[in-house]
Amino acid sequence: MNPVFDLGTQLSGTINDTLVVSLPHFRPELSLAATIVLLLLCRMLPVARLLDSALVALGGVACGLFFAWSDFRGMPGLDWSGSGAAAISGRLELFGGLLAFDSLTAYIRLLLMGFLVLFILFTKVSGIPDREDGADFYSLVLGSTLGMCLMASANHILMVFMAVEMASVPSYALAGLLKGRKTSSEAALKYAVYGAGAAGIMLYGLSLLAGVLGTCHLPTMAKQLAQLAATGMPGGTGLTLAIGGLMVTAGLAFKLSAVPFHFWCPDVFAGAAAEVGAFLSVASKTAAVALLLRVVYGISVPATGESHGLELAALGETRHFITGVIALMAVLTCTLGNLAAYGQTNMKRLLAYSTIAHAGYLMMGVAAAVALAGHNPAAARAAVSAVCFYLGTYLFMNLAAFAIVALLRNSLRSEEIASYAGLIRTNPGIVVATGIVLVSLIGLPPLAGFVSKFLVFASIMEAVTLSAERPLMLILLVVGGLNTVVSLFYYLRVLKVMAFDPPPAERTAEAFPLVSISGALVTALVVPVVTLGIFWSGLYACARLAGAFAS
Amino acid sequence: MTGTIRMDSIFTSVLLHLPAPTAPVVAAVDWHSVLFLLFAGLACGFAIAVVAAENVVRMALYLVFSLAATAGLFFLAGADFLGAMQLMIYVGGTLVLLVFGVMLTAQAPLVSIKPSASDRALAGIAGAALLAVLLAAAVSVDAWRKPGVGEIPSPTATPLGMALVGVRVDDPPAGAPLTGRSGYMLPFEIVSVHLLVVLVGAAYLARAKRRKTPRAIDVLASSDPPSQGAVLAAAVPAVRTTSGAGGKSALLGGGH
Amino acid sequence: MAEFLIGFGLPGWLAWTVAALVAAVLLLNVIAGGALVFIWAERKIAARIQDRLGPTRTGGRFGWLQSLADGIKLLAKEDLMPEDADGLLFRMAPYVSFCASFCAFIALPFAFDVVGQRLNVGVFFVVAVLGLEVFGVILAGYASASKWSLFGAMREAAQVVSYEVPLGMCVVLPVMLAGTMDLVTIGEKQSGWFINWYLFHDPFTFVVFWVYVTCAVASVNRAPFDLAEAESELVAGFHTEYSGLRWSFFFMAEYGSMFLVSALAAVLFLGGWNGPIPVAQLLGLSDGTGDSAAYAVRLLGLANLLGKATLGVLLMMWIRWTLPRLRIDQVMTTCLKYCTPIAAVMFAGAMLWQLLLPGGLLPGFSRPAGEIREGWLEGPGGRPAGSAAGGQERVKEPLRGSQAQSAAEAGAGVDSGLATRSPR
């Protein structure tokens, strides 16, 4: 029973929690929400209609980026030297426990906001959306990103589901952006149907988990689960939890486009505009990985407390199960993504399979982190940091790749790999830029992709030596290595077409030169891919701080 | 039982004008269970009917019945507000929308698109397997198999409303962990942003595009054939799709 | 009544069933009897407005028995179904319409505590169930295999879904003032002089009442919003192909809904069963003073509410025969550009009024005191007890589900479920 109930105390507690604790850490999301309203208001007022909606959106997102950055800078323990001083996650619970605010939230939000700024610039240059659709398009993008920010901080079952829905439903509409085109509407329909189905399955799984554990709050769920596990999962709860967990995994895997829930990804990417593909492949994936970390850690690693050690030990079996599931999916995802990318003739489809493969690498990192969590917290933190670093570099690589596809589409009117033939004769700059991006996606030195892949593989290596999941991690390592080799061929094939094949006879238009607005955009996106390969300590310091969430 | 059943009072006090005798109420039939069976049967039966039906309009009708019966289950479980919301938003809003969509597309050949027999068999087997798994998940937890204690639930509208502004006034249920009880102000507020965005998206997709002057990028013909929505297509940036897909869609496009 | 029957030695379940049936039949009579009277009234009123006499022969000078004659004619009429119609749906549609209208009556109080099933979320329930009537119309439109019917159904669907938004907003306003969604409590909070009616609570409620009237007329498909059956364009809209008894079910549903929204307006804004002058209170009668007094008070309340609801129905008839039909775009404009914003602004205004002027402008007329909440203040955990609503005992009463598809299970079964359940 409650102690004596006092509405006044309760209310003032809520007001305090909301205004003093929560809202200051919620400013990036708030600025997104405000920008959405502003975008729609601008369309209503005749004077404001002259204003380009991209500018409004850019202003709002820049605001959000500023807040996200100041939040991130405000985290204790940001260590630029990378010397390994223990970072502190600075964990807070916002809005009465619905959201968790810690270094991972701050980092992912920073990535998302930074991505949005670049993305809006990119869409402005590439011309989709045009002026008339601008307000709709940016409302949808910002609304979806709002959901992704919540995905990165969800700490409650409702928020897990709601964030996924908030991120997905506007994306369905985005996939149908080119609404007069058959392929686009088909892509949207497939995405919506599969996405909604996956969300429904996830919800059912969440209901089972919540029902067994008697709470919806993720850290409390971990506590309850530890209690259950300590008593040996009485009364067949183990089976129910496993089924529920697998159903939740299905929903998360859909967002990650992990095998066997990947089939929507190539079709949606091929049917939707390349701009939307960039958004889905970078932002959506970043948020999905963050949510995976949240849920997995929320369930299987109890928060620090007096009985932390006991609970951590009790949850060993759970972590074993989770590691197994994620590692298995990672292996399948990576392999299938890379193998299927071979037969592709369309650049967007190829990038879609590349996205799937990269989701696999990211999941390997997550698996390693979970495997290490019970044995060596420092190594687990390093694994999470590696995943976070990967996300940071992936942002630039994939955005650059999609930007090149979109801008080439504008000038060549085609997204076929074959139509890129012989570009080196007219536009060597573009080919070099493409080459850098693709080589980085393969993960070859000295580019950003190499560093991130190296870090993830190093974590898996560490998991091989330190954790109890030795054979599994070995498999991961081997499969990851083999896949990298496999991926070499299809990425390089694109380069080969660009460099060595004769240009198609019917090509009339020229690709854009590197000295132009489009070229400047590509350059701006490619430069970080190169520099992060050499000067990576800054981003890694940020990623290390993000990894502190796992402490 | 006093002061609550009021249709009786019409009869007792208005028509008969007799005091109600105070005999002890002995009813062995658990009406809650009977009503549960009724609603559960309706909900499940119509859910299966949705699957079995081939006419999409009938499917929609069965779905209405199924979800309305679900609202009945909510009432029985003590979730009065949720039951009303289910009726109001789900049945009265979402499903009307869905039926609206059915009407818009219900041309004779599209009303019943039959799946092939092999699909049907496969779906039946997969469905049975899934049901078996879910039932196993439900049944294997001991605590859920116990009969309900029949604790009388308090009305939920006010506690729900208070929870939505962030204050929890309901008692924590017996046996529940004490931590992790949160107010729900954030989702309550943020869902409004979501609904706004979604409305914008739906309106964008549904409205015909009225462009005054086509851009240069649109004038260049694309290989995508003019479709049913050619009016809309005229305004869409031209992106040449794969020759294979384009050819295929040209075939399909020629078909109708 | 069930207790009464049990007193005669009937088994409990039988007693409850009988009680439920009686309740259901009583409610049914409200609709059926109401429809008889209202159809006659509509004819007379239409005639007077158009400067003619209307029915004059059947049953004397005023044509009293005209509706009855119509009913007999309808019963005897051949029941036609178009060849291409979807038989099942075609037959089902009128009953769906009728059931929805009928179910909403379950939660409607006719006087203090004279209600089929007192629901904690009564307002919502009534509005929600009323919104389900549209399915009958849509089904009828589709199943008739006639383009006129389908057009009518589509219009209806668009209209009803749109108007539920402002209607819901209007309804929320009295709910906010009363602090509960229980219709009985809302009515009881307006007891006393007419100045206590929520209509006169503040300027915002006064405005919102008229918005409610507009939306209510639209949501029951009456002119000038009767696009679903616009006879000048769509023959007869969704019921073009219906005849005989099925057609009459549509009409019963329509008049039932009209009565329902009027009665809801009466309970929400016009003091419910409380007359403009608290006669009973002035005479010193109340529920507590004895059985005969309670009986009289309730009967008076019943008369009050029926009178107010009838007035509302007559108002709708007056509107119908006075205003021309709107175009569909005008219907939507009225809803989205006028009703919804006005309702929203009025809601905000009433909220501020509550905050700033809780006592109202006229201190002489005191409102019934007491905070009525739904039980969480009087819970067992040492909480302060909230004052009771209208002197009625408000313990955490069990919730009994009751919006059954038919009324039989709704009225009764639930009650005894309780009885059995409580001893556990």
Next chain:
Amino acid sequence: MGESILSGTVFAAGISVGPAILPGIFPLAPLLAFNPFTEPVGVIHYMIVGAVMFTAGVVCMALKRNALGVLMGIELVLNGANINFIAFSSPYLRGDGAPTLGLDGQLIALFVILLAAAEAAVALAITLNFYNNHATVDIDRADDLKG
């Protein structure tokens, strides 16, 4: 409670042999011993309804070729999950000592209803857009992208 007319006569035979035939380890046995007319329902009964609705929804999604049929399947799936949440939240159904969600379950179900409405609106707009472009709602005709 015991002298029920129905339980005494109609159901006695079937009910009493239920547990005898089925060994106690089979978890469905207690359910077969449930006399639906006299005994109170528990969480499990709601969960069975939820499971049936969920399965019907999944099968509907997999089987129907009409895009709107698939959307109906999604509604069923979400409702199946909602029934679970309501069952876990109900003090009426909770067995002795079982974990319960309390009001949280109802709140989640409430938001699920809202989110489902939003999702249905977008999915419907997408379907109508598809219909505009393809002149069909047959989801099997959406095969331009399998190239």
